[in-house]
Amino acid sequence: MTQFPPLRNDLLLRAARGEKTERAPVWIMRQAGRYLPEFRALRAEHAFFEICQTPELATEITLQPIRRYSGLIDASIIFSDILVIPQALGMEVLMNPGPSFPDPLSTPADVDKLRQNVDVDKELGYVFKAITQTRIALKGEVPLIGFCGAPWTLFAYMIEGGGSKTFTKAKTWLFKYPEESKALLLRIADVCVDFLVGQVKAGAQLLQVFDSWAGELSPHDFALFSLPTLNHISKGVHEKLRQQNIPLVPMTLFAKGANHALGDLAKDAGYDVLGLDWCIEPSAAREIVKGKVALQGNMDPNVLYGGREAIETTVKRMCEGFRQGNNGEVGAWIANLGHGITPGVDPEDVKWFLECVHKYSAGH
Numbered sequence: 001m002t003q004f005p006p007l008r009n010d011l012l013l014r015a016a017r018g019e020k021t022e023r024a025p026v027w028i029m030r031q032a033g034r035y036l037p038e039f040r041a042l043r044a045e046h047a048f049f050e051i052c053q054t055p056e057l058a059t060e061i062t063l064q065p066i067r068r069y070s071g072l073i074d075a076s077i078i079f080s081d082i083l084v085i086p087q088a089l090g091m092e093v094l095m096n097p098g099p100s101f102p103d104p105l106s107t108p109a110d111v112d113k114l115r116q117n118v119d120v121d122k123e124l125g126y127v128f129k130a131i132t133q134t135r136i137a138l139k140g141e142v143p144l145i146g147f148c149g150a151p152w153t154l155f156a157y158m159i160e161g162g163g164s165k166t167f168t169k170a171k172t173w174l175f176k177y178p179e180e181s182k183a184l185l186l187r188i189a190d191v192c193v194d195f196l197v198g199q200v201k202a203g204a205q206l207l208q209v210f211d212s213w214a215g216e217l218s219p220h221d222f223a224l225f226s227l228p229t230l231n232h233i234s235k236g237v238h239e240k241l242r243q244q245n246i247p248l249v250p251m252t253l254f255a256k257g258a259n260h261a262l263g264d265l266a267k268d269a270g271y272d273v274l275g276l277d278w279c280i281e282p283s284a285a286r287e288i289v290k291g292k293v294a295l296q297g298n299m300d301p302n303v304l305y306g307g308r309e310a311i312e313t314t315v316k317r318m319c320e321g322f323r324q325g326n327n328g329e330v331g332a333w334i335a336n337l338g339h340g341i342t343p344g345v346d347p348e349d350v351k352w353f354l355e356c357v358h359k360y361s362a363g364h
């Protein structure tokens with residue numbers, strides 16, 4: 001493995017391992033993206049997946065928020081997308097402006113069209129290269145997060161052919177072809193395992209699994225279709241890293257909208273950190289997970305449109321909330337939004353959000 005510059009800010013990793021920290025580490029989901037003028041300038045010159053597939057460009061964009069918010073932001077996340085796994089499975093994905101699949105999976109017979117054995121080094125080696133280059137370029141300023149989409153969320157894109165409001169096609173599969181659906185979900189999960197292990201080998205210091213559409217499933221169906229694949233990923237990653245004598249890295253699960261499952265996820269899903277959306281009070285989440293996992297989140301991203309006063313009041317409340325619960329025991333917490341930042345936010349308001357977290361989270 002490459003020798004990287006020593007890490008100078010380990011707040012994120014300490015909090016992810018459940019340690020109390022002098023203040024909450026903070027980063028922002030989708031922090032390298034369209035709200036940044038420097039991102040839009042580079043994006044105007046290059047197609048979306050061209051950036052993902054060109055390590056120099058992916059590194060540059062990953063570093064943009066780190067440069068702009070130097071000293072205020074505690075993690076970087078590699079610039080890529082969850083849809084690189086469907087691409088590795090042989091599907092065409094366009095970005096215009098949202099994701100679209102010209103040839104989605106219509107029936108279980110279409111699964112035969114997918115690549116049988118995905119060699120992640122061959123298909124996704126460009127992500128690994130970008131990770132290694134980014135770790136070097138970061139010079140140890142903050143840790144680098146690797147990520148992938150969760151099987152249910154990727155399954156939904158592969159069948160819907162893009163985003164959806166109702167998920168009718170993906171759910172038709174679940175309810176009409178449950179066994180075929182489970183088999184496809186596990187096939188995706190196997191690629192997730194190899195992809196995440198490859199990211200750690202390349203230099204990722206924490207891994208996050210995004211189950212963005214978890215909340216579209218009933219609690220029963222989440223437990224039946226998504227949870228087993230999330231367990232499979234955490235177990236598989238840990239096993240493969242151990243087999244190869246590679247130190248384990250913390251793992252975060254962001255199952256958006258699945259707050260009903262927090263207790264089960266904290267008990268034995270195999271993740272160190274659970275990401276929260278804004279639909280649960282931090283103190284209530286603390287009560288549910290006890291001290292078993294660290295928590296991440298959870299300000300409504302739209303508060304960033306509300307002006308400085310709204311941001312400050314909300315951050316202050318959030319900090320107080322994460323301090324409460326679990327009988328007053330302060331547990332580990334990584335400050336973040338409850339979902340990705342959106343394109344219209346003023347980057348100066350983001351700076352204010354970060355400053356407020358620094359100010360009000362002391363003691364975590």
Ligand code: 1CP
Nearest residue numbers: 029030031032033077078079080081082098163210212340
């Ligand atoms: O034209 C553009 O520039 C496209 C905008 C964009 C960006 C900046 C897309 C298209 N993806 C990304 C980067 C991205 N996507 C990152 C980069 C690292 C970071 O800074 O965080 C990450 C982690 C993602 C993950 C991702 N992609 C998720 C999971 C997180 C979430 O927000 O729920 C999902 C669901 C996607 C799919 C996707 N890719 C892009 C868009 C617009 C979407 C969502 C579309 C939809 O609503 O279905």
